[in-house]
Amino acid sequence: MSKHLHLNAFLMSVGHHEAAWRLPESDPHAHTDIDYYVKLAQTAERGKLDSIFFADSPVLMGDPGRRPSGKLEPTVILTAVAVQTSRIGLIATASTSYNDPYNLARRFASVDWVSNGRAGWNIVTTAGADAARNFGLDDTPDHRVRYEKAAEFVDVATKLWDSWDDDAIVADKELGIHADAAKVRKILHRGEHFRVDGPLNLPRSPQGYPLLVQAGSSEDGKEFAARYAEAVFTAQQTLEDAKDFYTDLKARTIAAGRDPESIKILPGIVPIIGDTEEHARELDAELARLISPEYARKQLAERFKLPIDELDLDSELPADLPTEDDIEGAKSRFTLIVNLARRERLTLRELIARLGGGRGHRTFAGTAVQVADAIEDWFRQGAADGFNIMPAVLPSGLDRFVDEVVPILQERGLFRTEYTETTLRGHYGLARPANQFDEADALVAAR
Amino acid sequence: MSKHLHLNAFLMSVGHHEAAWRLPESDPHAHTDIDYYVKLAQTAERGKLDSIFFADSPVLMGDPGRRPSGKLEPTVILTAVAVQTSRIGLIATASTSYNDPYNLARRFASVDWVSNGRAGWNIVTTAGADAARNFGLDDTPDHRVRYEKAAEFVDVATKLWDSWDDDAIVADKELGIHADAAKVRKILHRGEHFRVDGPLNLPRSPQGYPLLVQAGSSEDGKEFAARYAEAVFTAQQTLEDAKDFYTDLKARTIAAGRDPESIKILPGIVPIIGDTEEHARELDAELARLISPEYARKQLAERFKLPIDELDLDSELPADLPTEDDIEGAKSRFTLIVNLARRERLTLRELIARLGGGRGHRTFAGTAVQVADAIEDWFRQGAADGFNIMPAVLPSGLDRFVDEVVPILQERGLFRTEYTETTLRGHYGLARPANQFDEADALVAAR
Ligand SMILES: Cc1cc2nc3c(=O)[nH]c(=O)nc-3n(C[C@H](O)[C@H](O)[C@H](O)COP(=O)(O)O)c2cc1C
Ligand SMILES: Cc1cc2nc3c(=O)[nH]c(=O)nc-3n(C[C@H](O)[C@H](O)[C@H](O)COP(=O)(O)O)c2cc1C
Numbered sequence: 001m002s003k004h005l006h007l008n009a010f011l012m013s014v015g016h017h018e019a020a021w022r023l024p025e026s027d028p029h030a031h032t033d034i035d036y037y038v039k040l041a042q043t044a045e046r047g048k049l050d051s052i053f054f055a056d057s058p059v060l061m062g063d064p065g066r067r068p069s070g071k072l073e074p075t076v077i078l079t080a081v082a083v084q085t086s087r088i089g090l091i092a093t094a095s096t097s098y099n100d101p102y103n104l105a106r107r108f109a110s111v112d113w114v115s116n117g118r119a120g121w122n123i124v125t126t127a128g129a130d131a132a133r134n135f136g137l138d139d140t141p142d143h144r145v146r147y148e149k150a151a152e153f154v155d156v157a158t159k160l161w162d163s164w165d166d167d168a169i170v171a172d173k174e175l176g177i178h179a180d181a182a183k184v185r186k187i188l189h190r191g192e193h194f195r196v197d198g199p200l201n202l203p204r205s206p207q208g209y210p211l212l213v214q215a216g217s218s219e220d221g222k223e224f225a226a227r228y229a230e231a232v233f234t235a236q237q238t239l240e241d242a243k244d245f246y247t248d249l250k251a252r253t254i255a256a257g258r259d260p261e262s263i264k265i266l267p268g269i270v271p272i273i274g275d276t277e278e279h280a281r282e283l284d285a286e287l288a289r290l291i292s293p294e295y296a297r298k299q300l301a302e303r304f305k306l307p308i309d310e311l312d313l314d315s316e317l318p319a320d321l322p323t324e325d326d327i328e329g330a331k332s333r334f335t336l337i338v339n340l341a342r343r344e345r346l347t348l349r350e351l352i353a354r355l356g357g358g359r360g361h362r363t364f365a366g367t368a369v370q371v372a373d374a375i376e377d378w379f380r381q382g383a384a385d386g387f388n389i390m391p392a393v394l395p396s397g398l399d400r401f402v403d404e405v406v407p408i409l410q411e412r413g414l415f416r417t418e419y420t421e422t423t424l425r426g427h428y429g430l431a432r433p434a435n436q437f438d439e440a441d442a443l444v445a446a447r
Numbered sequence: 448m449s450k451h452l453h454l455n456a457f458l459m460s461v462g463h464h465e466a467a468w469r470l471p472e473s474d475p476h477a478h479t480d481i482d483y484y485v486k487l488a489q490t491a492e493r494g495k496l497d498s499i500f501f502a503d504s505p506v507l508m509g510d511p512g513r514r515p516s517g518k519l520e521p522t523v524i525l526t527a528v529a530v531q532t533s534r535i536g537l538i539a540t541a542s543t544s545y546n547d548p549y550n551l552a553r554r555f556a557s558v559d560w561v562s563n564g565r566a567g568w569n570i571v572t573t574a575g576a577d578a579a580r581n582f583g584l585d586d587t588p589d590h591r592v593r594y595e596k597a598a599e600f601v602d603v604a605t606k607l608w609d610s611w612d613d614d615a616i617v618a619d620k621e622l623g624i625h626a627d628a629a630k631v632r633k634i635l636h637r638g639e640h641f642r643v644d645g646p647l648n649l650p651r652s653p654q655g656y657p658l659l660v661q662a663g664s665s666e667d668g669k670e671f672a673a674r675y676a677e678a679v680f681t682a683q684q685t686l687e688d689a690k691d692f693y694t695d696l697k698a699r700t701i702a703a704g705r706d707p708e709s710i711k712i713l714p715g716i717v718p719i720i721g722d723t724e725e726h727a728r729e730l731d732a733e734l735a736r737l738i739s740p741e742y743a744r745k746q747l748a749e750r751f752k753l754p755i756d757e758l759d760l761d762s763e764l765p766a767d768l769p770t771e772d773d774i775e776g777a778k779s780r781f782t783l784i785v786n787l788a789r790r791e792r793l794t795l796r797e798l799i800a801r802l803g804g805g806r807g808h809r810t811f812a813g814t815a816v817q818v819a820d821a822i823e824d825w826f827r828q829g830a831a832d833g834f835n836i837m838p839a840v841l842p843s844g845l846d847r848f849v850d851e852v853v854p855i856l857q858e859r860g861l862f863r864t865e866y867t868e869t870t871l872r873g874h875y876g877l878a879r880p881a882n883q884f885d886e887a888d889a890l891v892a893a894r
Contacts, residue, residue: 021618021625028618028625032650034530034561058549060648064615064626070649073550076557079526083481098547102505102581103520110523114481133644134549168511171468171475176739178468178475179511197580201507202517203479292623 453833
């Protein structure tokens with residue numbers, strides 16, 4: 001455990017709470033307003049956070065009536081943010097199931113150039129038949145196949161990012177030689193899912209390549225993370241579960257031949273901050289009252305593979321539910337939700353209220369000091385290298401976190417008071433990756 | 448012919464001339480420097496130009512020794528430019544052969560949102576086996592098939608862009624209804640090349656959708672343009688060819704059931720501006736001297752499908768060359784180059800010098816007044832609705848054009864002195880497209 005914890009701001013239009021848009025303060029058009037996102041990013045930078053992050057899926061999620069739906073493509077948002085900030089790291093989600101490695105590798109390398117080394121890629125395999133049907137498929141590929149393809153995708157991408165040596169450009173005007181062609185190479189990848197010749201049409205970027213982030217917590221997901229991820233987002237409801245996950249993933253990372261410090265584990269927390277604990281609880285309750293439960297009921301029925309009329313709002317979940325093995329979508333989230341409902345004996349209506357804030361992430365309502373305590377506790381107990389901060393309401397929830405919680409963490413010596421690095425990897429205390437094809441680099445890496 | 452002509456700045460790192468990077472003034476790292484591109488865009492905006500444009504291909508083009516190669520992905524560049532300019536139109540190239548319609552439609556809609564209605568898409572089919580080999584193919588699909596796929600791609604994209612009515616968002620906080628679900632629809636496209644369900648995960652953008660631009664001049668290319676394009680880039684060496692092309696394409700547009708004013712034809716011009724005509728010619732000659740002809744010789748041999756030793760630098764082209772029918776790559780450019788060489792009886796070395804500036808586009812060396820005359824002449828003679836300005840050397844060539852040529856065109860009443868519109872379509876005098884699925888819109892369009 002390093003001395004400092006890491007903080008990522010997970011940004012979602014007017015906040016993570018599904019009813020946040022109904023509050024008087026919320027702008028229901030924020031989700032298509034780039035200035036709005038730039039201001040959020042500038043707030044996060046003011047708080048010296050490590051990074052901001054946008055989730056994504058190439059499909060319209062849920063009913064467009066329920067909440068602001070549809071959003072700007074995240075690498076577009078991050079590019080606009082990049083040129084209007086100077087330090088904050090910039091992480092965008094993109095799917096390995098519905099992109100071509102060549103195009104995506106180039107796009108992230110471009111964002112890394114534009115941001116001067118602040119790009120990160122949250123690698124997802126994209127669950128759900130609806131997304132598949134936007135790409136010529138009838139249904140989502142099997143979970144295992146999606147992760148196999150994801151692994152090959154990342155292999156192709158890193159080869160493309162390494163297809164130029166860092167010192168390939170010689171720019172010799174006298175001789176008329178711009179780049180040393182021997183330092184720019186085809187990758188000639190021939191795999192199960194992809195055939196890609198390369199080289200990439202972009203020189204190696206400031207970070208070498210974007211920070212690799214991952215967020216799957218199933219068996220396949222954890223194996224993938226152990227092999228590739230440098231930062232991991234995860235939803236954990238209890239300290240015990242979070243510690244188990246942390247210990248397990250660090251062990252898997254060692255087993256994969258990597259330094260456990262080279263992977264940073266960031267559970268999510270949905271802070272609802274009030275001047276008093278009571279005030280915070282009132283805000284939480286007000287948000288819960290604004291949820292229209294029918295939308296969520298329909299979605300849970302789909303998740304549990306049940307006819308909707310078998311889910312009664314005022315009863316506990318039926319005894320007979322599928323198991324994680326039956327799920328081809330988001331496996332670990334399924335289990336988390338079932339466990340939460342059973343453990344706390346929640347009615348469907350109560351479960352919906354609990355999921356309304358963070359869709360399964362831990363919601364924590366309290367004062368700034370209590371939020372800081374909750375963060376410090378998990379950090380010191382070995383459940384986290386840092387946190388994925390998911391404000392229930394934006395922009396106010398991020399403002400309060402930055403203005404009230406961050407100073408407490410700084411006073412306690414848990415969080416940086418100034419940026420000491422310029423790149424996203426730098427903020428997370430990670431090294432710039434060596435170039436797998438560059439002999440000089442390889443020598444350094446071997447030492 | 449409208450009273451005003453239109454001007455697009457075609458930007459390419461340190462300029463269109465392949466040897467531009469060897470000049471003392473050129474920054475050989477400009478191609479990965481976003482601030483450099485933002486400054487160019489701001490210069491174009493200072494000149495009240497209609498738009499800037501970036502070419503693109505998902506492949507490393509040519510030998511990386513020859514000139515700065517590899518570039519930032521154009522929608523990334525344009526996003527960074529969008530938030531640092533307010534009026535200039537922003538056109539990026541993207542391939543219909545190597546993208547998914549869902550992802551690309553969303554990305555361009557995002558840029559249209561971020562720029563407040565200034566996005567344009569140069570639709571290309573991407574010639575060349577090298578590009579194909581970055582996407583799992585052995586060779587480029589046939590020219591005809593590429594254009595068929597392009598047509599279906601654009602059909603899918605426009606359906607996705609129209610999948611939200613303009614007034615779909617009701618944002619009723621009281622009732623808890625964000626969008627009227629009846630105004631957000633699946634497109635359920637089932638075609639030869641694509642199956643896409645939709646809807647797009649982004650509300651309809653300020654322009655409805657990006658300006659559709661096209662740049663193929665073959666038979667297939669012209670048919671495609673007549674059906675879809677709102678602006679057309681074209682390489683024309685002589686006034687006669689340009690007039691023929693203009694007349695032909697306007698006639699085809701009418702035959703496709705469209706208003707000929709709804710398509711703007713913009714031939715390219717590579718202006719080399721000097722204080723005197725002699726000074727301009729000297730600059731042109733200096734650039735020609737800096738070309739390393741072996742790179743171009745190799746590339747021409749590939750274009751002509753000849754062994755390289757059949758191309759002698761100091762002889763005219765061999766008599767026995769393939770015809771346009773034999774070419775599956777860029778058909779019209781092949782013909783233009785052969786015709787140019789034969790008409791002017793150029794040796795290979797001379798041809799290479801002529802192509803060094805604009806790869807087949809018309810190069811014009813002269814004073815600012817002569818450049819303005821050249822532009823006015825073609826415009827008045829019915830060869831152009833405007834021009835694609837391709838500075839040989841950047842940034843100086845664009846500075847000179849904006850500071851010296853634009854004021855002359857303005858004085859002559861040929862070019863705007865202030866922006867009167869805020870969107871890219873507005874600048875080109877084109878209407879915002881109706882939504883094909885919106886009944887109210889359809890009624891307006893039918894009138
Ligand atoms: C904080 C967090 C953010 C996530 N963001 C995305 C996302 O943007 N897009 C996506 O498809 N999945 C996202 N996921 C889901 C995971 O990538 C993964 O698909 C899901 O947890 C199921 O993975 P599993 O089946 O390996 O458990 C996210 C998960 C977490 C914990
Ligand atoms: C000004 C101009 C810009 C072009 N930009 C691109 C480009 O960025 N990418 C590309 O693949 N082709 C580009 N092209 C080529 C055309 O899209 C087209 O592929 C080429 O002219 C051959 O088309 P044809 O076979 O229909 O003649 C451009 C052409 C012109 C005239």
